[in-house]
Amino acid sequence: MNMVWLQVIIAAVIEVFWVIGLKHADDFWTWTGTIIAIILSFYLMIMAGKKLPVGTVYAVFVGLGTAGTTFADIAFFGEPFQFIKILLIAILLAGVIGLKLVTKDKETEGAES
Template sequence: MNVEWIKVYIAAFFEVFWVIGLKHAESFWPWTGTVIAIVISFYLMIMAGRKLPVGTVYAVFVGMGTAGTVLADIVLFGEPLQLPKILLIAVLLAGVIGLKLITDDHSEKGVES
């Protein structure tokens, strides 16, 4: 697995935390954690975008972050589990996986093989 894709996955993981933090943070430490998660998330996404196609990086980042946030809402905050919601997440993830599979990791100029 390409190290740059691992950066995208970790960035999406932290995206889930900062999105949840934006909704639930009410004091200094939760807001501090939210800001740290934002910085880590965007830093890793930007670093990966320097070597991978930016459009694909962004689509994978947002898709995984969206799916993770919806699942976190269900698991952590008691959001109702609805079949249409799960099916739509599956379609979203299928698109993200498809984009990742058809993307040439070395398609950007200046990327060494």
């Protein structure tokens, strides 16, 4: 796997933490952690956008973040499991995977010609 795509995946994982932090932070340290997570995830996403198409990076970032946040809500915060919600997220992830498969790095596009 390309290291730039790994940056996008790590940014999406960190996104899950800051989204949870936005809902549950209630003191100085949890808000500080949330703010650091926001800065780090957006930094990684922006850096990946310098080598990959920005629209694709953003779609993958948001899609993986949505799936991760939904999983965390169900697994750790008592959100009820709904099959239709999981099905729709699976469809979203299929689109995200499809975008990743058809997107080439900016660095390798010129090397093909």
